[in-house]
Amino acid sequence: MSRVSELLGVEYPVIQGAMGVICNPELVAAVSEAGGYGLLATAFATDAEVVRDQVRSTKELTNKPFGANLFAMNPKALEFAAVMADEGIGAVTVSGGSPKQLIPFLRECGVKVLALAANVDYACQAEALGADAIVAEGSESGGVQGFGIPSTMVLVPAVVDKVKVPVIAAGGIGDSRGYRAAMALGAEGVQVGTRFIATKECIAHENYKNLVVQASDVGTVLINLGRFQVRALRTALTRRIEGGETEALSVFGGPAMEDSWIKGHVDSGVLPAGQISGLVKDILSVKEVIREMVA
Ligand SMILES: Cc1cc2nc3c(=O)[nH]c(=O)nc-3n(C[C@H](O)[C@H](O)[C@H](O)COP(=O)(O)O)c2cc1C
Known part of the structure; x- marks a missing residue:
């Protein structure tokens, strides 16, 4: 053991x-x-x-x-x-x-x-x-x-x-x-x-689960949140953050988390996931x- x-x-x-x-x-x-x-x-x-x-x-x-x-x-x-x-x-x-x-x-x-x-x-x-x-x-x-x-x-x-x-x-x-x-x-x-x-068994919305399953080996990105960063699935939202159109902190945690992770509105919040999503x-x-x- x-x-x-x-x-x-x-x-x-x-x-x-x-x-x-x-x-x-x-x-x-x-x-x-x-x-x-x-x-x-x-x-x-x-x-x-x-x-x-x-x-x-x-x-x-x-x-x-x-x-x-x-x-x-x-x-x-x-x-x-x-x-x-x-x-x-x-x-x-x-x-x-x-x-x-x-x-x-x-x-x-x-x-x-x-x-x-x-x-x-x-x-x-x-x-x-x-x-x-x-x-x-x-x-x-x-x-x-x-x-x-x-x-x-x-x-x-x-x-x-x-x-x-x-x-x-x-x-x-x-x-x-x-x-x-x-x-x-x-x-x-x-x-x-x-x-x-x-x-x-996971309560995450089907949309979140499906994005994990569909992600490729380069399907995640590191988003800079200032004092730290978050690895998340690459989505239209993370592209907007990378392009400077959306403030990263406004779409991490709080109501954005519930809305995107559980309710499945995948463009209202970042969806954390690791590189293993590709497998x-x-x-x-x-x-x-x-x-x-x-x-
Ligand atoms: C959606 C999500 C939320 C997470 N939240 C926390 C957290 O609250 N506290 C923590 O210590 N780690 C957190 N982590 C990290 C995980 O506990 C775990 O260490 C990590 O996912 C392991 O790497 P993997 O994603 O490659 O399996 C989170 C990871 C994900 C994907």
């Missing part, structure tokens, strides 16, 4: 990455029921009691372990951490900013911490702060990232060489080939986002995705 499976108490070391409003209790529970580790998202959450409700709704759907993501830049991240500890969440991922406050707090509460790192220095700092595992996320990944991030192929072995805690590879993994490649690079688990958008050719059940990956 891999150290990651042991840490999380799961059959397979496959974590479903946090994905804003689309990783709802149904998706999280489906991943955990299939033997992986589902994660609730709180990056855009504004109320700790809503986070508590999401945890409780997930518990009603599965008895298997599941976790949540804390986005350090969210001003309420510590409050959300306290709710997760109170609700008995076993492990959380920490991303989106400095984990200096969150790691010691969570450890004191007995919650395991998986720290996101996009470079070796950051991974070493997180380990020194007490992280139980590092999620090494390369630039292929969908969603928010910093600037000048190495690819998963380079980042994972570089981190593996420098830390003693287990490393989980994220970015560009969507099938058994990616899973085996991650293990060959020294990872002991994987975190997968984009592949889970194109699943039957996703069908909409499967969560169980089918996980079983093929670890087979």
